[in-house]
Amino acid sequence: MASVTTDLAGFGRYICKECKPSKFPGIYVVNRMNRNDGSVVENLKQILLDYTQLTREERIANKYEAKKISSTSDWKNFAENYIRAHNMAVDKH
DSSP, rough: OEEEETTTTHHHHHHHSSSSOSSSSSSEEEEEETTHHHHHHHHHHHHHHHHTTTHHHHHHHHHHHHHEEEEHHOOOHHHHHHHHHHHHHHHHO
């Protein structure tokens, strides 16, 4: 199955910034920022529909991309940024 996140999530923003658009993105990002619910649902529907129409070879290529992304998306690579963001939020209050 496809991996899906949104551009409202930190991980989704990371994916949008780090990965180039391609036919096999590995992880699909639903555009939610500044979008209405109907548009979001349509975007998700299209992602899922497109995924169901991939061939076996295309699904394997997509899975390979997801694996590559996951190897750079380990918590230890993100922890420092999350801690920094948390500390900034605490300092503001």
